[in-house]
Amino acid sequence: MIQTNNFACHNIHLETERLKLRPFKDADFDIAIPFYRDPEFLSAIEESPPDKPITKEYLKKAGKFMRDSGFLFAIVEKASGRTIGEVCLQWMNLDRAKIEGEKIMRLPIGIWDKTLWGKGYGKEVVRCLMAHAFEKLEIDRFCPVDVPVDNIRSRALWQSLGLTITREVDDGEILDYEITRSEYERIYLK
Ligand SMILES: CC(C)(COP(=O)(O)OP(=O)(O)OC[C@H]1O[C@@H](n2cnc3c(N)ncnc32)[C@H](O)[C@@H]1OP(=O)(O)O)[C@@H](O)C(=O)NCCC(=O)NCCS
Secondary structure: OOOOOOOOOOOOOOOOOOOEEOOOOOOHHHHHHHHOOHHHHHHHHHOOOOOOOOOOHHHHHHHHHHHHHHHEEEEEEEEOOOOEEEEEEEEOOOHHHOOOOEEEEOOEEEEEEEOOOOOOOOHHHHHHHHHHHHHHHHOOOEOOOOOOOOOOHHHHHHHHHHEEEEEEEEOOEEEEEEEEHHHHHHHHOO
16 A cells, blocks of 8 residues: 555545546545535435434545545545545455456546536546546556446436446346447547
């Protein structure tokens, strides 16, 4: 693991038109807690939300899992300087989505403040991290997985970026999306 002074243990800084992606810090969990206590955000981001109020320890446990299997970022709004969400470019950890000999990544994302949903921020973040994954990390396939069929925003996000449904799980309750390297190059690098 790279020596850093941040929770995420990496030093990658990326930028889009309106956002910055920087390594996730311990203090970011404190900012996240009130948003995780909003039932609408919690049920969108967590497959099985806990009954008890979300604590920093709970978020750190999930955060550790993500940072140990990928690159965990805080999403910062440039105009306000506010930290508005989290995203992890994560190596594929589900057997059903692994392919022998391929480098595959998934991408859990949450914009904490729901007043900021639907403004194109999610798309900006994912576009930027897809480029990093395909063009710098040289992945073969990008596969956001475990998308609840009723999460309209998440589904619209993946679809708007050219991803397609590759698999239905749990009788169609859960969807896995993907874009292959050749599709990515056709859409984005021509
Ligand atoms: C899912 C999430 C990351 C999407 O980010 P966002 O900033 O709200 O989405 P964007 O504004 O970038 O929209 C992306 C696309 O989805 C479409 N979209 C957004 N909200 C929509 C809605 N409610 N209904 C239909 N389409 C919608 C947009 O029009 C856009 O498509 P377009 O570029 O073709 O017009 C964000 O809403 C979020 O963090 N939600 C809570 C956590 C969550 O659900 N995470 C995913 C778990 S699987």
